[in-house]
Each structure stands twice: as structure tokens, then as C-alpha cells.
Amino acid sequence: MIDSTVIEVRSGNGGHGMVSFIREALLPRGGPGGGDGGHGGNIVLVADSSINTLTKFHWQPHFIARNGSNGQGHNKNGANGETVEVSVPVGTEVWVWEDSKDKELIGELIHEGDQIIVAQGGRGGWGNAHFVSATHQEPLLAEAGADGEVRRIRLNLKLLADIGLIGMPNAGKSSILTAISAARPKIADYPFTTIEPVLGVVNYRHKSFVAVDIPGLIKGAHQGVGLGDEFLKHIQRTRVLVHVVDGSENNIVERIISINDEISRFDAELSKKPQILVINKFDLDEVSVLASEITESVESVKGLHSKIIFVSAATYAGIDELKHAMSDYLEQKHQEKPAFAVLNNDAVIIKPKVKKPEKIIVRNQNGSWRIVHQKAVRLARGSNLETWEARIQFQHRLEQLKVTKALRDAGIEIGDTVMVGDWEFNWD
Ligand SMILES: Nc1nc2c(ncn2[C@@H]2O[C@H](COP(=O)(O)OP(=O)(O)OP(=O)(O)O)[C@@H](O)[C@H]2O)c(=O)[nH]1
Numbered sequence: 001m002i003d004s005t006v007i008e009v010r011s012g013n014g015g016h017g018m019v020s021f022i023r024e025a026l027l028p029r030g031g032p033g034g035g036d037g038g039h040g041g042n043i044v045l046v047a048d049s050s051i052n053t054l055t056k057f058h059w060q061p062h063f064i065a066r067n068g069s070n071g072q073g074h075n076k077n078g079a080n081g082e083t084v085e086v087s088v089p090v091g092t093e094v095w096v097w098e099d100s101k102d103k104e105l106i107g108e109l110i111h112e113g114d115q116i117i118v119a120q121g122g123r124g125g126w127g128n129a130h131f132v133s134a135t136h137q138e139p140l141l142a143e144a145g146a147d148g149e150v151r152r153i154r155l156n157l158k159l160l161a162d163i164g165l166i167g168m169p170n171a172g173k174s175s176i177l178t179a180i181s182a183a184r185p186k187i188a189d190y191p192f193t194t195i196e197p198v199l200g201v202v203n204y205r206h207k208s209f210v211a212v213d214i215p216g217l218i219k220g221a222h223q224g225v226g227l228g229d230e231f232l233k234h235i236q237r238t239r240v241l242v243h244v245v246d247g248s249e250n251n252i253v254e255r256i257i258s259i260n261d262e263i264s265r266f267d268a269e270l271s272k273k274p275q276i277l278v279i280n281k282f283d284l285d286e287v288s289v290l291a292s293e294i295t296e297s298v299e300s301v302k303g304l305h306s307k308i309i310f311v312s313a314a315t316y317a318g319i320d321e322l323k324h325a326m327s328d329y330l331e332q333k334h335q336e337k338p339a340f341a342v343l344n345n346d347a348v349i350i351k352p353k354v355k356k357p358e359k360i361i362v363r364n365q366n367g368s369w370r371i372v373h374q375k376a377v378r379l380a381r382g383s384n385l386e387t388w389e390a391r392i393q394f395q396h397r398l399e400q401l402k403v404t405k406a407l408r409d410a411g412i413e414i415g416d417t418v419m420v421g422d423w424e425f426n427w428d
């Protein structure tokens with residue numbers, strides 16, 4: 001079973017650099033002191049083993065990081081926007097989602113603590129202190145911050161079950177999975193209705209986890225009778241077992257022993273997993289009337305860490321208590337684990353690929369020229385180019401950035417209009 005969802009991520013814009021001068025008593029302009037803008041916040045996905053499904057993203061599909069602040073006078077740089085960390089289950093694949101389909105695999109979060117930067121914050125713009133040169137001691141230029149990114153990405157998770165439902169045929173395992181999740185396995189009053197494992201996502205309060213319903217186990221299952229060994233493999237990776245018993249049967253104790261015997265012969269580790277012993281069909285009189293006798297008789301055969309819960313998959317009696325117990329047991333299991341985030345040295349950080357340099361520097365739009373070069377545009381957006389001094393400095397930068405050459409090579413003529421950001425010039 002696959003869990004999948006599309007989310008939208010938006011990283012922060014970079015703050016603008018500032019034009020400012022430090023004024024001292026004897027110097028009218030005591031040197032440039034415009035601080036740099038802060039970088040915009042990134043959006044980072046982080047693999048977290050305490051999350052098992054993508055359910056939470058159905059309620060919160062948007063993530064936005066803050067912008068960097070603008071630079072200030074006296075060489076004060078703007079603050080960076082904080083990185084927004086989004087926890088996702090270990091095993092999540094991350095795709096770029098465009099035009100309602102997968103465009104490209106960004107990566108997969110395999111280990112606890114792995115990270116993928118899915119939207120990179122825009123760089124902060126430089127303040128005027130960066131633009132001092134031999135010819136321009138009083139730089140009037142500053143850069144605007146770069147824009148952040150907006151992306152839609154698809155998260156894709158192959159579900160691994162946290163909870164394994166085991167029991168004899170007809171005990172009501174599939175009925176219980178139906179009661180606790182949105183899964184709809186086949187249910188019928190004959191044995192071996194379920195012929196292959198079925199997964200369901202269980203939502204309980206703010207948690208969600210995955211349960212697997214396997215076909216009924218019979219004597220010899222551990223050796224492959226009724227394909228039992230195939231199905232037992234599916235519960236080896238679960239953390240908690242829910243052992244379902246039909247409460248209306250008259251040899252409940254033998255049935256419990258027989259199932260526990262099969263699982264321990266298959267793999268001794270399975271007997272060490274915490275078990276919730278579920279006595280099903282509580283709606284039937286023969287179960288509800290005899291509840292205390294049943295409890296007494298199974299007390300001695302229930303596993304070491306077992307809890308006994310009466311439920312009815314028909315009336316949903318006890319179902320909430322069962323979900324609560326599942327969530328509780330999983331929580332305990334999780335706490336037993338070492339803090340991987342600290343211990344794991346294998347964690348990988350996937351960064352976005354470096355974008356190719358732009359090919360087009362100049363573009364002819366009905367007789368006028370537009371500069372699309374990123375650096376030049378940011379410089380124009382961040383500076384006040386109304387004064388001739390600032391324009392001279394800007395033109396000087398255009399030369400350094402090889403924009404002027406590109407214009408000449410493309411055949412620009414004196415008197416032509418050149419546009420960059422919101423500014424317009426005549427070529428002279
Ligand atoms: N009265 C009553 N009947 C139930 C309850 N739960 C399940 N049943 C019935 O018991 C029968 C078996 O239910 P399933 O959920 O298919 O049992 P299963 O354990 O998945 O069976 P297999 O897949 O064959 O191993 C069906 O006829 C269900 O309607 C219950 O709480 N009360």
C-alpha cells in the first residue's frame with residue numbers, strides 16, 4: 001500500500017542590501033556602511049522515525065519560510081529567515097510535481113535524520129560596502145535579495161506496518177482492521193477469507209500508524225501450512241502484535257496457546273513483541289455474559305506484556321480503547337529506541353542541484369532590450385538609479401558582468417532603450 005500526497009513549499013526571499021554611509025565628524029561620507037540583506041529561510045524535509053504515515057499533510061499541505069530582513073546602516077546585516085523543518089516518515093520519496101504529474105525524483109529519505117532541501121531561500125542582497133572599487137569610493141549600489149522558490153512536491157511512502165493483526169481464521173481480524181482504519185478488506189463467515197496481507201492507516205487523536213491484517217494462521221503455519229510462513233514474514237517487522245480471538249469459541253485458551261506457539265516457532269523474537277489480546281464479538285451474549293470468566297481463563301496464557309481488551313467489530317464497542325492501547329504501546333516502543341538523530345552518522349543531506357548559468361543575457365523586445373541577467377537585475381532592483389553618479393557605477397558593473405559586451409555583440413545601437421528591473425535607459 002502506498003501513501004502519497006502533494007504539498008506546496010515556499011522558501012523565503014532574501015532581504016535587500018542597503019545603501020548607507022557612516023558619517024563621522026570630519027568626513028562627510030565616512031565610508032559605505034550599508035549592511036547585507038539576510039538569506040531567506042529554506043524548507044527542509046527531515047526523516048523522522050516517530051512518524052509513520054503522511055496523514056498530517058492532508059490537513060497541512062502548505063509550508064512557508066520567512067524572508068530575510070533587509071540590511072541596515074552601520075554595517076548591520078539583516079537577519080536570516082529561519083529554516084522550516086518538515087518531519088516526514090523514514091522511507092519517503094520526494095518528487096517534483098508539475099502539471100499534475102511527477103517530473104523528477106529529488107531523492108529519498110532513507111535514514112533517520114536524512115534531509116532534503118526542497119526549497120532554497122533566496123540569497124540576501126549585498127549592501128553598498130561590497131561595491132567599493134578604486135574608481136568608486138562612495139558606492140551608491142546595493143543588491144535586492146533573490147526571490148525564494150515556490151514548488152509543489154509529491155511525497156510518496158511505501159507503508160511498513162507498525163501493528164500486526166494475527167489470529168485464527170474467522171476470528172474477525174479483517175473486521176477489526178475495517179473498524180480501526182479506512183481499509184476495506186473482504187470479510188466473510190468462512191475461514192481464509194483474507195488471502196493476502198492488507199494494510200490500513202489508523203488515525204488516533206493526533207497520531208497515525210499502520211496496521212497489517214494477515215490471513216488466518218493454523219497449526220503448522222510456521223512450517224508453511226496455509227502459506228503461514230509467508231504471512232508471518234510480514235509481521236516480523238511490526239512492533240506490536242494484536243492477537244485477535246473469537247470470544248464465542250469455547251476453547252479460547254487452547255487457541256491462544258496454539259497461535260503463540262506458531263509465532264514463537266517461526267521466530268522467537270515474535271514472542272517478545274508486546275501483544276494486545278483482543279477478545280472479539282463482544283456483542284454476542286455468549287461473550288459479554290462470560291466476560292469475567294474469559295478474562296480469568298486467558299490471564300494465565302496471555303503473553304508477558306499483554307493487555308486484554310474486549311471489542312466488537314460489529315458494534316464498535318471497545319474499538320476506541322483498542323486504538324488507544326495500540327498508540328500507547330507504539331509510543332513505549334519508540335521510547336525504548338536509541339536517539340537515532342544523535343547517534344546516526346549516516347544521515348544524508350540532499351541539496352538542490354546548482355542551476356545552470358542563464359544562457360540569455362539580452363533579449364530584444366519590440367526594438368528595446370531587456371537585461372535578464374540575475375545579478376544585474378538584482379542590482380538594479382536594489383539601487384536607486386535616479387542620479388547620474390549611481391548610473392555610472394551601475395554601467396561600470398554591467399561591464400564587469402559582461403552584459404555590456406553582450407549588448408554590443410547583439411548589435412545594440414545608440415539611442416536604443418535598455419530595460420533592467422524597473423529602470424529604463426537610453427544607450428549612449
Ligand atoms: N457478531 C460479530 N461477528 C463478527 C465480529 N467480527 C467479525 N465477525 C464476523 O466473523 C466472520 C469472520 O470475520 P473476518 O473479519 O472475515 O475474520 P478474519 O479473522 O479476517 O478471517 P480470515 O480472513 O478468514 O482469517 C464474519 O462473518 C464477520 O462478520 C463481531 O464483533 N461480532
Ligand SMILES: [Mg+2]
Pocket residue numbers: 173174175185186187193194213214215216
Ligand atoms: Mg480476514
